[in-house]
Amino acid sequence: MIRLIVHRLLTSIPLVFVVTFLTFFLNSLAPGDLARTMLQGGGTEEQYLALRKQLGLDLPLLLQYWNWLKKAALGDLGVSFFTGERVTVLLNSRISVTVSLMIGVLFVCVLAGLVLGIVSALRGGLIGRAIDVLSMAGLIFPSFWVALVFIAVFAVWLQWFPATGYTPLRSDAKMWFLGMVLPVMSVALHSITNVAKQTRDSMLDVMGRDFIRSLRAVGISETSVVLKHALRNAALPVVTVLGLILVAAISGTVFVERVFVLPGLGSLAVQAAEQSDIVLLQGATLYFTLMTIGINLFVDLSYGWLNPKMRTR
Template sequence: MAILRLVARRLLSSAPLLFLVSGLTFVLVSLVPGDPARTIVGQHATAEQYASVRAQLGLDKPLATQYWQWLEKVFHGDLGSSLFSGEPVTAVLNSRLPVSLSLIVAGTAVSGVLGVGLGLASARRGGLLVKSVDGLSLLGLAVPAFWFALVLIALFAVKLPWFPVTGYVPLLDDPAEWARSLVLPVLSLSLSAVAIIAKQTRDSVLDTLGKDFIRVMEANGFRRRSVLYRHVMRNAALPVVTVLGVVLVNLLAAAVLVETVFAMPGLGSLTQQATVQHDIPVIQGAVLYITVLVVVVNLLVDLAYGRLDPRVRAS
C-alpha cells in the first residue's frame, strides 16, 4: 500500500509540471522565427491564400485560445495533426518512440553496468585505476556526445566498417542488425554517463567503507568480499541511484543530437525537424512525451529509494 500511495502522490504532483511545460513550450515556440502557413503556401502566394491557410491551421487566433483548444483535445486523447503532413501526432510519435526508448534504455544499461563496475573496481584496487576513473570523468564531462559520435563514426564505421554509419533497424525485423545499429549511438551517449556513475560509485563505496559499522564487521571476522557486496554496496547504492536518475534525464536531452548525427528516426530528431518547420502540434506532442518519460524516471528513482532504504518507505 505504501508503494501505491507513493506512486499516486508522485503522479498527482506531476500534473502541474505537465501543464507548466506544455504552456511554456507553446509560448517559446510562438517566439521562434518562422511561419508554417507561409512555408506551406510559398513566397508567391496571394494574401488571400495566406490568410486562408492561417485560418485553416488556427494560427489566426490568439495564442491563449490556441493553447486552450490544444488542451481540450489532449483531455480527449487527441494531440492534433501535423501542420505539414496532416498525420495524427499520436501516430507519428508512437512510430518514433521505440527508437528513442531503445537508445535510452540501452544507454542507461551500459552506463549503469560499466559505471558501477569501474567505480567498484577502483574503490577496491585503488592506484592507477583511481586515476583512470578521474581522467575518464574529466573526459566525459568535457567531450560533447555529438563530437564523440563523429569520432566513433570515423573510426568504426568509415575506417573500420564494423557498424553502420547511420540508420536504425527495428528489433523485430532483425535483432542482430538492431543491436549493430545501436552500438555507436549508445557508446556516444554513454561516455559521460559512465564517467559520472563510476566516480560517484567509487566515492560512495569508499565513504561507506570508512563507516564504524563496517570496521566492526571486519573486526569480527566477516569476509571482506561478503561485507563489500552484501552491506557496503547496499548502503552506497542510494547516491548512485540518484546520480543514475539524473544521468538518465541527461541522456534524454543528449539523444536529440545523437539521433540527428546518426539519422535515427526517434523523438529527438523528430523534435528537431518539427522545430525547424515550426510544426507546433508535433513539438507540443514530443515535449509532452519527453516530459512523461522524465516523470517516469523520477518515479522509478523514488521506488528504488524505497526499496533500498526502509526509512523512505516509512515516510
C-alpha cells in the same frame, strides 16, 4: 511509499503545464508565418486568412493553448501540418528507438560504472586516476563530437559497426544490436565515469563505517560485505546520479539520433522545429516531459527498494 508516488505525480502536473505552455509561447515568437510557409509564398490573401483560421492561428495564444490542452487530455495531439499524419501515430512509431537508446545507456552506465567504481574504491591507484581524467575529458568533449569520432574510427576505419541507419529489432536482431552500439556508447561514455566516481566516493564512505568493521569482525566474507551490505548502502547517491544521467540523456539523444540517422523522437523533434510544425513539436515536447517524469518516478521507486524506511512514508 504509495503516498510518495502520488505526491510526485501530483507535483508533476504543474511541470507539464509550464513546459508545454512555454513551448507554445516560444513557438509564437519564432520568425516566419506557418500559413505563409504552407502556401509556399503563393495563394491569395483570402486563402491565407482561411488557412490561418483552419489552423486556429487567428485565435489568441492562450485560447490556442487551451484548445490544444483539452484535446491532449483526451489523447488527441492533433495532426502534423506538413505530413498530414496524426501526431500520436508519428510519435508512437518513433518512441521505441529513443527508449531503446536510453535503456542501453542505463545498462552500460550501471554495469561499467558500478564495476569501475567498486574496483576503484577497493584498489584505487591507476583506475581511480583514469576515472578522474576521463570525467574531465567528458566535460570538454560533448556526445555528438564523441559520436563523430566513433563513426570515423569504428565504422569507417575498422568497419566493425554500421555508420548510420537503424534496423528494427524484429527484422534483424544482430543488425539492430550492432547499429545501437555506437549511439549508446556515444551518450554513455561520459556518464560511465560519473557513475564510477559516485560509486567510488559512496563506497569509500560506507566501507569506513562501524557496521562494516563489525561484519568483518564476525567473519563474514569480504565479497558478501562489499556486494550485499556496502554496495546497497552506497547505492542511493548512485541512483540519484543515474536519474540525472537519464534526464540529460534525453537531450543527448537529440544530437546522437541526428548524427547516426536514427528514427527516434529526438530527430523527429528537430525535423518538426526545422519545418515549423508547431503541433508536432508540441507533441514531442509533451512526450519528453512525460519521459522525464517517468524517470523521476523510477528513481523514487528505486529509493523505496533500496531503503525500506521510505516504503512507510
